[in-house]
Amino acid sequence: MDESLPSQTAEAEVAQYGALLKVSEAIAAHRDLQALFRDLAHRLPAVAPFDFIGLVLHDPEKNLMKVHVLETAAARPLTTTTRLDGLEMPIEESATGWVWTHQQPLIIPSLAEETRFAMGMTALRGIGVQSVCLLPLTTAMSRLGAIGFGSLEPQAFGAKDLALLDQVAKQVAVAVDNVLNFASAKVSQRALVRERDRLNLLLEINHAVNATLDLKQLLSAIATSLRRVMPHERTALLLYEPEREQFRLHALNFDLTKGFLAEGELTSVDGTPAGIALRSRKPFYCVKADLQGFRSDIADRLLAEGIQSAYCFPLLSHDHVLGVLTISSLTEKTYETDDITLLGEAAKQIAIAVENALNYGHVLNARQELARERDRLQLLLETNNAVASHLEVRDLFASITTGIRRVLKADVISLTILDPELNQLKLYALDFPGQKGLLEEGTSYTLRGCPAAAAITGREPVMLGQQELEQAESEVSKRLVAEGVKSACCVPLLLRDRTLGALNVGSLQEGAFTQADAGMLSEVAKQIALAVANSLAYQEIAALKDKLAKEKLYLEEEIQTDYNFEEIVGDSQALKRVLKQVQTVAVTDSTVLILGETGSGKELVARALHNLSDRRERTFVKLNCAAIPAGLLESELFGHEKGAFTGAIATKLGRFELADCGTLFLDEVGEIPLDLQVKLLRVLQEQEFERLGSTRTIRVNVRLIAATNRQLAQLVEDKGFRSDLYYRLNVFPITMPPLRERTRDIPALTRHFAQKFARRMKKRIETIPSEAMKALQDYPWPGNVRELENFIERAVILTQGQDLYVPLAELKRTPSATASSGAATLEQAEREHILKVLRESNWIIGGPAGTAMRLGMKRTTLQSKMLKLNISRPR
Structure with missing residues (x-):
């Protein structure tokens, strides 16, 4: 029996949960569908085998499927210029149309053998797709379309992939629905404003x-x-x-x-x-x-x-x-x-x-007509203004009932909202001053037999007399008759192809309403329908926003748990002097220059400066100047406009813009080219700059923290660094002492790193031998804290019991030899140790007497280590 299967399954589940978490992050970060799918195309290939990801939505007006987004996974970029964005396909000729119609996922293992969906298959084959996995995008309110994953390889998708991608599709469906609702709400709002202006003019x-x-x-x-x-x-x-x-x-x-x-x-x-x-x-x-x-x-x-x-x-x-x-x-x-x-x-x-x-x-008749038209327009104007002013439907309803009564002989006015899933009407709002208490807001009734049922199902206004109300079998009709209502007019709340409910008026008089009244109420109902749709969309968006906010808070807490940048370990005098300087300058906005050898903890000091400052609630942005090619460093710092240079396909924000009102940390500042130092000096002095390819000046409020392991003063003398920039950076220098000057901190650092890696590797380490601790304190540590951390990680890997195993032989080497061998020496020692235990266990990996158990690690972890270190059993 393969003992690795449970651990492999667990790791796969962790990867899948991580992928779903990344999908949530992408949804929270993007409101634009193109940007969302571009992000998913970069995040998901690590756990799902696809080369393309696409969004296909159903167009209800044309009754066809339309490709809205097609993105290519970063691991396998598209080599052809063929684009499918905007492609429209009949439902029967599109596999996504089948998925949308049947609301079921569909896997096509080989497009070469697929004979259905002629138009869609031809388009996919044209970009090299050989297998696809399609899933419906459906929310509680609507069927939107489908999300598709395509692979350049046949037979790429299996049941496990389908399970993960189905979860992705459910999250993406909510995001797509939110974007569409948000866009629809904005269009509706603009239409309302234009309608209000039009009605104002007519009025x-x-x-x-x-x-x-x-x-x-x-x-x-x-x-x-x-x-x-x-x-x-x-x-x-x-x-x-x-x-x-x-x-x-x-x-x-x-x-x-x-x-x-x-x-x-x-x-x-x-x-x-x-x-x-x-x-x-x-x-x-x-x-x-x-x-x-x-x-x-x-x-x-x-x-x-x-x-x-x-x-x-x-x-x-x-x-x-x-x-x-x-x-x-x-x-x-x-x-x-x-x-x-x-x-x-x-x-x-x-x-x-x-x-x-x-x-x-004919003046008298004309004036009467104008007066009625004025009242109608005034009512429409009041309704329009109310819709623009009130997001809550009950507040809107209360503001228009007076206008309706001014124009119509209405004793009772109500607003009912349809629940299509339960096929029920809810009495959402009621205005009935003289009622006996038989009707209550919030009561739900079965749609069948209700006075508004015919208006909702027929999508046309309906007028009811006393006889129709008395003959109706519904509970609400009986209560209206008991209240003395003798005539009613119900108009549906229509929004495109949806019926949201009905606006109802009733009178204690027989025949109180005309067809003209019904037409006027229909115009009022159109605006109320927009308000109801906006309110429902707002409530849904608010709920989703609250959910995403909680997820964001959770993720931030996770990040703070895993990456506590204020955790500076040690109590030596040299470190205390540094921390005292940090506390002194942190509350100011002065530029700080952190000096020190590589690996001495300069970034931790920079983060501590930010977290202790008044800018702690804003962004901390970092950039390693030595890690960016000189030709791209200016773009990274100041951003660029679309088309500023070859490859600039979109506008990009620079680090200074990202750090506005926050802190920017420039590591290895001594590596900045001389021609770029002039622009950096201007930003520090004027707090303004221009993006590459732009003439528009952008102002920012950024605190700069710089760090270097080089002697900037010597670079200034050698003409390798501008003196004016050096003096601007050197406002408040802080020098991080090397670890060899902090030997008192080595025990605390060792215990900290040992516990950190032990928790990560699920080991229990309780003691560190005194001989090992003395050797650690005697060693000069040319790589400083970073070298100590890496060394302790290796020691934890090699440890089998509860005492930390420290390879003292490595510490006896000369500093020059250690520096020259570097990570390769540690890797070689680890390889030799694993080979030694493998020989002792007769190359048995799993089981109670296997190598993995003796090394104190999982079998899959050992196999991964062996593959990385090129260890294989001799023939």
Whole structure:
């Protein structure tokens, strides 16, 4: 029986949990789907065998599958220029369509042998994919599409891979749904703002129409409102006189007129833009070239006024045309469809005013119509403003009930929300001042038989009389009748293809509502539907945000547990002097230069400075200047714009921007090239810089901590380092003493490292021999604390019992020999020790008497060590 299987399974599960944790991290870090999948493409290949990861979503309007994202794993980059982003496929020709339809995962082990899904398979084969694993992306509310993993190898995915990728898909589905909901909410919010502006304009026009019968005053008020929404220079009202077949320029609003047009004059109908609108009874748009083609006196005068474009709207009243409203501009302007619709609605109201002025006998009826329209628009405006002001649906409902009662004879108003999973309606909000207490908010009812059921299922307004209410078998209908309700009107809350619930009004009078009332309530319900959808999305996003915040807090605690950078071990006088200096300068924003040999703990001091400063809540960013090629160091420090140099495919933030309001630690600062030192000096002095490829100055507030193991003063004398930068860095120097000057700290450091590695390797080490401790204190440690740490790690590996085994022979070598042999000496000694135990156990690895047990490590760990050290059993 293979004893390695349980440990291998455990390690695989740990890797899978780590992968899922990384997926959560990626979801928390990205709101953009492209960036999320790019991150997943880099994180997941360590535990799942794929070369491509893609997102395919169902387009409900076209009823097809569309490729939104296709990313390539970093381990096997794409070698072809073929891209599938944006590819649209019929459901039956796409494997993702099958997954979306059946809501089941699908593994295709060999695309070469697959005969289904012709279009999708052809596209995948075109980029070299030989096997795929597809999983549905589904949330509690909707089926979104599918996530796909592709491999350049056949038979790449198995049951274990499917289990892991299924967990990934569940997390990704929530993230994708959040992004889509967030985008939808923003679009809805913009639509609400635009609708509010439109209704404000219509309300202003409505007020102007109601305020005066003088057409000139009316046009002046309307022109002011129109120009605020749709900029133009000239507004004119031409009234049609059928007896003469001419227009009379009755009102003109044109501050920049040159005198070629005058109010009151008569112009011809035919051969003019306004005449075309009049004859066709449709809006007509023309530009300068069109005006030049009319060859009429009015066209010539329009050109003389400098008119470059004009829109003409016929003023229609019942079956005849009263005139034309024109707006024109000194530039060639085009307007969107919504603007044209808005102008059309304005023209309708102006037509009413014109008819009122021409036929004063119908003023009373016109005013009643305008009053109703005003109330309707006011109600819509109040609803729009309420939707924009209230995220909580109950607050929105309370703010619009007064307006509804002002327009309708409503004694009871309610809002019901549909639960599609339970097929129930919940009485979410209720306004019924005179009720007897038979109806309560929060009560849920079965959809069947409810007064709003027909409106919800039919997606159309429904009006109910007393007879329909009394014949209904539902509990809510019986309670309405018991409350004395005799008529009701229910309109559905529709949002694209979803029905969210219903807005309901009831009256204690029979036949209280008309079809016009139902139409008005439908307009109100459209806006309430947006608010309900936004509220539900906000609640879901808030819950997810709270969840991610808790996960972030947990991860931060984990990181702090594993990487405690304030853990500086030792109590020697030399170390105490350093810590005293750290406490002194940490609370300031002064630049600190940390000097010391390699491995002496300069980064720990830098982190301690940051954690003790007022910037501790902000970012600590580090950069090893020696680890970055000289050509890329400037980009790492200051960032670059897209296209700044070859390979700069996207804008990148530099370390200074990342460390804004925080601390930037530059390790090995002595390795910075001379030409870059000038720019670094400017940032330190001015706290501003420009990215590569940009002329925009960016200001930052960064505290700089630098470190080096080189003699900067000597470098300045040798012209290898700028003197002005050296003096700017050397504001407060701190010198880390080498370990050979801290021999008093060696016992504490040894115990600390021994316990650290023992916990990691699941060993129990209780004592350190005094002879070994003395040898450790006598050794000069040219590699300082880092060398001691590595040496103790090796000692813990070699330890079999509870006493730390210290290979004293290594400490007896000369410092030069130790320095020259380095890690290779430790590795060779470890190899020899493992070979020795293997020979003693007759090359038996597992079991009670095996080598792994004698070395105090797992069998899989020993096998990994043997592979790394090139140890194999002799033939």
